[in-house]
Amino acid sequence: MGHLIKIYLYNTMIDYIITVLLIAAIYAIFALGLNLEWGFTGLINFGHVAFLAIGAYTTVLLNLSGVPIPLSVIASMCLAGLCGGLLGIPTLKLRADYLAIVTIGFAEIIRFALLNEGWLTRGAMGLYGYSRPCEELIEYLHLDYNTFFFLVVLLILVLCYLILEKLIKSPWGRVLKSIREDEEVPTSLGKNVFRYKIQVLVLGSMIAGLAGSLLAFYLQYINPWNFVPLVTFYAWIAVVLGGSGNNKGTVLGAFILWTFFSVTRFAQGYAPLSPTQMGALRIMIIGLLLIILMMFKPEGLLGKKEELTLES
C-alpha cells in the first residue's frame, strides 16, 4: 500500500515537472521572438503579448469553425506577423521610443477588443471546447497527452532556436547587429535599415503568434486575462536574465523564470500569505534578483560583456 502511494506521488511529481517544463518551453519560444527584436536589433517592443493573444485567439476561432489545426496555426502566425508589420510601417522610421509606446497601446487595444467584442471572442467568458493536435491518436495509443504535447513543443522550440541561430549568424543577422548598435553605419553602407526592422518585427511577431497557438492548446481555455501586459514583461525578464542577444540565454532565462514561478506556487501551501500577497512577493523577489544580476553581471547569465545592448 505504501508502495503504491509512492508510485502515485512519483507520477504526479513527474506530471508536475513536465507541465512546468511545457509552460516554460512555450514562453521560451515567445521570448525568442522578443530576443530577435530587442536582443539582436534593438527594437523596443513593450506589447509583445499582443501577438501571443492574436496567435491564440486566431487558432482557437479557426479551430472552432472547423479549420484543420495545422492551417489554423499557420494562419495565426501570418496574422500576427501581418499585425507586426503594419505596426512597424508608421513607427519604425521614427525614433526608437515610438515603437515602444505604440506597441504598449496596441497590446491594450487588442486585449480590450478581446474583452468587448463578445460576438467573436465571447469576452471575459473566454473560449473553450476546441480540439488539440493528435488528440484521438494519443488517446488511442493510451499515451499521456501532456507528455506528448511537451515533446511537440520542445521540438518546435528546438526548431525555432536553430532557425534563429542560423539567421543570426548569416549576413542578414550581421546587419541586424549593426542596426542595434548604430543604424547610421548600415545606412551609410547601403543597407535599407527600415526593411530589416520590418522583417524583424514581422518575424518576431510570427514567433509570438506560434507561441500563442501552443499556449491555447495547452490551456484548453483562453480568455483575455491570459494576455495582460505583465506577460510581455515576463518575456523581457527572460531575455534580460539570460542575456540580450543570446538565444541560449533567452531559453535558459525562460526556464529559470518558470521554474521559479512554479516552485513559489508550490511554496504557497506553506507560506502564511494570501495568494495575492504571494503573487506580489514573487514579483518583488524577481525584481530584486534582476537588480542584483544587473549590478554584477549586466550582460545577463550567458550574454557577452562586449555586446551589452544597454550601454551606449
Added chain:
Amino acid sequence: MLFGTIKGMLSVQNVDKSFGGIRAVAGCSLKVDDGAIIGLIGPNGAGKTTLFKIISGFEKPDNGAIRFEGENVAATSSFELAKRGLIRTFQLSKALTKLTVEENMMLAPQFQHGERIWNIWLRAKEVKRQEEENRAKAISLLELFDLLPLKDEYAGALSGGQKKLLEMARAIMADPKMLLLDEPFSGVNPTLAKKLLGHIQDLRENKGMSFLIIEHDMPMIMQLCDYIYVLSKGKVIASGAPDEVRADERVLDAYLGGV
C-alpha cells in the same frame, strides 16, 4: 558656366543649410570630376561635415542641388545613395564596437546574397562562397591598414586611430565609386598615413574611384589632392590647385580667424 557642362562624378550647386539661426552651409558649390581626389579644408565649424552629410543624404539641404553622376539626388535617401556607390565615413568614427573588426568589414559589401532571408536557406552555397570571397578581401584590406592582428577583436577594443582606420577600410570594402572621407587621418600615425595616401592614389588609378577628403593636415592634403576647396563660415572662399591655395592670402586669414 561653371557647372553642368562637364559631366562630373559629383557636383554641389548653391547648397544652403541652416540649423536654427546658424547658417552652417551658405550657398556652397563644388564639383568632383571622375577619378579626382579633391580636398575640402577650412577652420572648425566651417560647415565641412555638414556639407558631407548633405551630399550623402544624411541631411536634406534647405536649397540647392546635389548631382551624383549627373542626376539630382537631393531627395534620394542616404542608403540608396550608398548603394549607388557614394560612401561616406564619419568624423567621429563609427566603428561598430560590439562587432569584431572582421565583422565590421564583412558588413560593407553591397548586394550580399545572405542579406536576404530566403537565400540563407535556398542559396546557402552561394551565400557561403560569397562570404569566403568577401572574407579574403577583408583580410587583405585589414593587412593594408595594419589591422589584421586585431581581426577577431571587438572593434570597441581599438584605439581612436585604429577605429578611424577601420572605418576607412570598411568604406573601401564597400567598393564605392566615390568616397567621402571626413578627417580620415586624425589620430593615425604618420608612417601609416603615408602608406594609405599611396593606397588612395592606387584606388584612383586602378579602380577609377573619386575622393572628396576633409583633412586638417596641410602637407598631407597638399600632396594628395588635385584640387582643393577652402570653406569658411559655410562658403567656399577659395579654390584651386594645391599651390594656388597655399599661396592664397584668404586661406591663411581664414585659418587665423580672419575673413
